[in-house]
Amino acid sequence: MKKITFLFLLSFQALFAQNYTEFLTGNATDVTTNHLSGIVLMGGNIDQREAMKWFLAQANGGDVLVLRASGADGYNNFMYSQLGVTINSVRTFVINNAAGALDPYVLEKVANAEAIWFAGGDQYDYVKYFKGNAMEDALNTFINTKKGVIGGISAGLAIMGSSYFSAEFGSIESAGALLNPYHPAIALGYNDFLKIPFMEDVITDSHFAQRNRQGRLSVFLARFAKDNNRRSFGIGCDEDTAITVDSDGKASVYGPGSAYFLQANCTTNFAPEVIVKFQPLTWNRGGEAMKVYKVSGTTAGTNYFDLSDWQTGNGGIWQNWAVNAGVLSMVAGTNPECEKLSTPDFENFTVEVYPNPVSDKIFLKSKSPVQSVKLYNVLGKQFSTTLSHDNTIDVSNLSSGLYILKLSSEASEQTFKILKK
Structure with a gap:
């Protein structure tokens, strides 16, 4: 009987432990610092070191928390000792289910962090484990009340917009999305998860040019415009490239690739002309359905786009994107020149x-x-x-x-x- 009871307790403990796994590097004692807010969008493949240094510097010597749903402690030593930025600790939680995300100990560490990083993997894991529960509340409190810095790579980037492609039913390529904008795999969430400054009505996408995702992000924006009757916005980021967004909305681009800032043109008739199930998308509007500012990255992040007005930038080029019968065109364009509101004379x-x-x-x-x-x-x-x-x-x-x-x-x-x- 004692042996059976002992085995039962071991099984129960093992089941409980499977909710999450913790890895800690650095000081286990929490510190409080004069941290800064901000956002990092990492396009995938390789972490862009200069942008990651910026992310760590925003923590101002505090504690960094890495949240992931697969993998192990790959970020711990990288962040703690390989980038030359002094921080108190790096703590990784590999979350295996919603129970792991809701564990009081995990939620406490979210509240205590000065910086939170979402690793890659499958973004739907983050959505199903973190959305609509106490973890969502803890993350939004961290972002908007504590005003800590937050960021992510690949799947972690995919949840940074207030609207998002959840990948609940798997991924989708541009060709399939353009031919059927209501394809069952296009699972979108609209302003119902993370509330991050400057990211409202924005959908993000990673591995952008490398995986030819220009078409599918265009479809995501077309869906948003149709489903919500509002202008839609998107940010695409190439691999090995990163975007840092400071507290004023300045989005600086680091690395060898580019970042793409998409917006439905600011005209009265901005919605797609043809967007129905089983038919190719047409979103033309005179060849200017979407205005896109493409910014080439640099080592020092000198080129940027201003997310506080979605019109001002440096080191980029304007393009016009449009879709005709499922075919995307991308040509040289001009600033959307939305109505410039100003103080009266x-x-x-x-x-x-x-x-x-x-x-x-x-x-x-x-x-x-x-x-x-x-x-x-x-x-x-x-x-x-x-x-x-x-x-x-x-x-x-x-x-x-x-x-x-x-x-x-x-x-x-x-x-x-x-x-x-």
Whole structure:
């Protein structure tokens, strides 16, 4: 009887241990540092060292947590001792199921980290283990309240957009997606998982040029535009290449490849012309359905694109992408030149808006009553907001980024760009 009980306990412990595996390199005692926020999107194959150094520097000597659903401790020594950036520790959790993701010890380490990295593998593992539960809450608290740096490579990159290709039913190549934009394998999630500043309405893709994924990301954007009736955005990243996004939305590109910043053209009629099941996609709009800024990487990350306005960049070229009957074309193009919203001329100025940038509250000083307040992000999404009795607008719950504030009185409407810190 004792032997049976002992074997049962061993089996129970083994089952429990299979929920996750932990690897620690460095100091087991947690530290608190003046860390910085940011995002790293790594395109796959080889980790881009300069971008990884940037990622570690954002932790400012703190603790790095690696989350993965396969593999082992491959990042531990690489991050801790091979990049020349001093950090307190690297801790890897290989998560085997949702129970592992929800273990209180694992959630505690997520909360204590200054930097979180998602390894490659299968992005659906991350979606099914982390989405819609306490791990999702812990990650979003880390990103938006603690404001730690977050990043990922390959499958880890694939979940960095607020919308995403989940790969729940396997992968899909560009040719199949273009011929049937509602192919069963095109499983998309829309703004229901990670909430990362500057990544709202964005879908990301890795191994971009090497695996000819331009067509499938175009289909993902077409689906988003159709399914949500909003302009869609995408970021593709080549192998051996990385994008770092700082707290102001500056997306710098490192490495030998390129990064691609896609957006549905900012016109009234932006949606695809033909997007139905079992028919090839047509998303043409005069050959300018999508405006794409292609940025070549450099060793020092000197070329960039600004995600706070999706119009400004350095070291890149604009392209027009369009799809006709399932065939993608990519030609030289121009800046989309979306409506440039600016502060009204001073002589007509009737409302003072301050501070800008803002952390918690926007204060208004107006010569006449403000009757309507509307707040949008740069992608056009409206946020619920009210003007309080003391002429303030609470924006403390908003993510960092650029917003458009529209104020209306009986006589006029005025528009302001507001930077939320």
